[in-house]
Amino acid sequence: MAVGDVVLGTNQYGKAEVRLVRVTRDTAVHEIEDLTVTTQLRGDFTACHTTGDNAHVVATDTQKNTVYAFAKEHGVGSPEQFLLRLGRHFVQEFAQVTGGRFAADVHAWDRIAVDGEPHDHAFVRTGRETRRTVVQLGGDGAHVVSGFTGATVLKTTGSEFWGFPRDRYTTLGETKDRVLATSVTAWWRWRTADVDFETRYPIVRDLLLSTFAQVHSLALQHTIFEMGRAVLEACDDVAEVRLSCPNKHHFLVDLEPFGLENDNEVFYAADRPYGLIEAAVHREGDAPVPHVWACVPGFV
Numbered sequence: 001m002a003v004g005d006v007v008l009g010t011n012q013y014g015k016a017e018v019r020l021v022r023v024t025r026d027t028a029v030h031e032i033e034d035l036t037v038t039t040q041l042r043g044d045f046t047a048c049h050t051t052g053d054n055a056h057v058v059a060t061d062t063q064k065n066t067v068y069a070f071a072k073e074h075g076v077g078s079p080e081q082f083l084l085r086l087g088r089h090f091v092q093e094f095a096q097v098t099g100g101r102f103a104a105d106v107h108a109w110d111r112i113a114v115d116g117e118p119h120d121h122a123f124v125r126t127g128r129e130t131r132r133t134v135v136q137l138g139g140d141g142a143h144v145v146s147g148f149t150g151a152t153v154l155k156t157t158g159s160e161f162w163g164f165p166r167d168r169y170t171t172l173g174e175t176k177d178r179v180l181a182t183s184v185t186a187w188w189r190w191r192t193a194d195v196d197f198e199t200r201y202p203i204v205r206d207l208l209l210s211t212f213a214q215v216h217s218l219a220l221q222h223t224i225f226e227m228g229r230a231v232l233e234a235c236d237d238v239a240e241v242r243l244s245c246p247n248k249h250h251f252l253v254d255l256e257p258f259g260l261e262n263d264n265e266v267f268y269a270a271d272r273p274y275g276l277i278e279a280a281v282h283r284e285g286d287a288p289v290p291h292v293w294a295c296v297p298g299f300v
C-alpha cells in the first residue's frame with residue numbers, strides 16, 4: 001500500500017537477543033543450556049507500517065515469551081533444531097507470517113572442578129568459541145548456517161609471509177618464521193536442514209582448528225583457504241564455508257638497545273590496527289545461495 005509516492009520496502013521485526021538459560025534438573029546432576037536468541041518475522045505487515053493497524057503484528061513480547069515457553073516445553077537441544085521448531089511454529093500459527101530469520105548464539109559452560117571432580121551444579125563459561133546459527137525459512141524452504149566466533153588460536157612457528165609487492169610505502173620486512181594468531185569467525189552452510197547438528201558441529205569446528213595448526217602457512221589467506229578446503233573435502237553435508245580472521249599481529253620487539261638478541265622469543269601483541277582476512281570457499285559448480293548469506297552478520 002502506498003502513502004503518497006512512498007511505499008514500504010522489505011521489512012522484518014522481532015525480539016533481539018533473548019537471553020535464555022535452560023537448566024535440566026531431572027537428577028542431582030544438572031545440565032545447563034545458555035543461548036541468546038533473536039526472532040524476526042517476515043510476511044504481511046504492511047498495514048502496521050503504513051496505517052498503524054496492528055492486526056497482523058505478532059508482538060515482539062509474544063515472540064520472546066514463545067522462546068521461553070518452547071525451551072520449557074520442548075527443551076533446547078541443538079540450536080539449529082530449536083530455531084527450526086520455533087520458526088515453523090510462527091509460520092504455522094499465523095497466516096500473515098511467511099517466514100523469518102531466527103538466530104542464536106550458544107554460550108558454552110564447563111563444570112567447575114572441585115577437588116578434581118566436575119561439580120554437579122556449578123559451571124564456568126568455556127573460554128572457547130561462541131557457537132552461532134542462523135536459520136532462514138521462506139518460499140524455497142529451510143536454510144541452516146552454522147558457525148562460531150571468538151576461537152582464538154596462535155602458532156609460534158610454521159608461518160611465513162614474503163614475496164609481496166614493495167613500493168615506496170612498504171616497510172614490512174619479509175619473514176620465513178613468524179607468530180600467526182587469529183580469532184576465528186567461521187560460518188558454514190549445510191546442504192539440507194536434515195542434519196544431526198550436535199554430532200556434526202564439533203567435527204567441523206575441530207577440522208577448522210586442527211587445520212589451522214597443521215598447515216604450514218604462507219599467508220593467513222593461505223591458511224583460511226586450507227581450513228575451508230579441509231571441511232569441504234571431509235564433509236559432504238557442508239555446501240560452503242566462510243571465514244573471517246583478524247590477523248592479530250605479534251611484532252618482534254627490538255631488544256638491541258638493551259644489548260639483547262631476540263630470536264623470535266619476545267613479541268608485542270598489537271590489538272589494532274589488524275589485518276582482516278576473509279574468504280568464502282565452495283565446490284566448483286555449486287550454485288550460490290546469496291540471500292542466505294545476506295542475513296548472516298560478520299562479513300559479505
Ligand SMILES: O=c1[nH]c(=O)c2[nH]c(=O)[nH]c2[nH]1
Nearest residue numbers: 161172218219220221247275
Ligand atoms: O598473512 C598475511 N596476509 C597479509 O595480507 C598481510 N599483510 C601484512 O602486512 N601482513 C600480512 N600477513
